Amino acid sequence: MSQASAAAAGISPFPVNGELPVVIVGAGLAGLTVALHLAEQGQPVVVLAKRDLGEGATAWAQGGIVGVLGSDDSVESHVRDTQDAGAGLVAEDTARFIAEHSARAVGWLVEQGVPFSPDPDGPLGLHLTREGGHAVRRIAHAADATGKAIHESLLGRARAHPLVDLRARWMAVDLITNRHLKQSEGSAPRCHGIYALDIDTQRVETLPARAVVLATGGVGKVYRYTSNPDTATGDGIAMAWRAGCRAANMEFIQFHPTCLYHPQERSFLITEAMRGEGAVLRLPGVPSEESPWGARFMAAHDERLELAPRDIVARAIDFEMKKHGVDHVWLDATHLGEAFLKEHFPNIHARCLTLGIDIAKQPIPVVPAAHYTCGGVVTDLSGRADVPGLFAVGEATYTGLHGANRLASNSLLECVVIGQTCARAILEDAVPRVPKLPAWDESLVENADEQVVISHNWDELRLLMWNYVGIVRTTKRLERALHRIKLLKDEIEDYYANFRVNRDLLELRNLVVCAELIVRSALMRHESRGLHYSRDFPATLPVSFPTVLTRKAKSRS
16 A cells, blocks of 8 residues: 555554554554554554454453552562463563562552452552462452453553554554565564455555564364454464464463353353452262252362362363263352452453353353463564564463463463563664565455355364363374374465465465464473373473474575
8 A cells, every 4th residue: 555545544654753653463452552662762663453442351351460569568579470370381580570570560450540340448558359379359440340440451452552553453464574575685684564455455565664563362262162252363473473473381271160051142251350259169969068059079089179279270170071961060159149259250240141141159160271372483582583673561471470381360461561671672773774665466366266265264164273282282183183283374375375365364374373373282291290281291390491483484584
């Protein structure tokens, strides 16, 4: 798109106001944190969202954000809880850095107008709750819709800022690196911008950039059942991998223990904070003198009961479901009372009520579902990836914070803390000279003949991952999965090479890359640790290390 046509369409041309922008892929908490900090320092930014601006994972987050704020809390306590949840693979320096900056991160969100649940007697005037794996109450929240409250506040700020160009329905296709440049031989590798699809016009545009920030979220949609929104297709991880970046700990996929089990609602999450406030898990059909809804079962799996870390709770539910042949378990909060539930969990109460479930009078049917990607693009504590000019923040990354399992509510905190350091690093770097970038070439492709090929491969991939690469794994299943994934990948790449791109094709292409990374990582880990449980290697090794995958580029990059 020319500068003239871009301006006529209401889109800021490149450069923006004579200055090369930073292009941020993703409009969730991570992306908006980077955008606002850059814009406040006079740096133009362009933020791309492949669907509507409010459809990312941030707005779906219910629980809250960690803040080491209370007099009964400390940085050391938070670091210890993070390490315990991470099962020996947490990078201590990362955990300490994040914990030390947690109070400042929460304070910044308060300054942005986020309406956290108040408590006049609480630190910063905030009500703090507790979630599984935390020793004390340290979770700042906005009832049970914290992510929505945060996202709406930051999005409002971004919309009002003249240097933030928000573009809905724009999807990144691929990063532009030296391999795209004819004159690149012998030059240092660098990310110069991105190719992006304007979904409404179906045109792929070339966007040069001072830096590119990947804030695209996780890979939940690679599984059949997930708590994630449709945007979670691993776009940033796949693009960075194709550009030559390392990926780490991709085997550690967190399955949230309590996703609502209902035919009309497959992705509605029942926040961990509900168990933090006293809700308990029960087995349907198993008699109990205590309750007509069935017996509690967590005591057989962990002394922390329902407050055990998510991997333990999810595996316990999976075990009990298979043992007793049930499709779900119950999450029983009836003893907490209707007034308490309406005050602390108004959205869950209302949503379940529309589905015929009164959570004050009956338990909630729940199952585990793919929830969070603990691995991703390897970055430092400023979000720098392996390719200069490329940064990544949030769930798409591996910083060492989450180890083998994420501690509840650390993810939103990581987005803010690393988002701030990322913006600072971009501003400190010298402004690069971006060469003339080639336009997207569609001269040898045509419109797709049958979209059913995409939908069929999508369904096959997600079912394959659910059955073979789920909560409990075996080497034989992983090897079978890898074999089929490679065949699917070849089919998808052939389709990509011959037909014009659309969002479904791009997402499928990215998902199959991420699926391969997950399986390859799982095959490399000969133990059970955290979120990765293998029947062939049930023991936990005394010493272990992150799983780091390196891609050897086939061409100049």
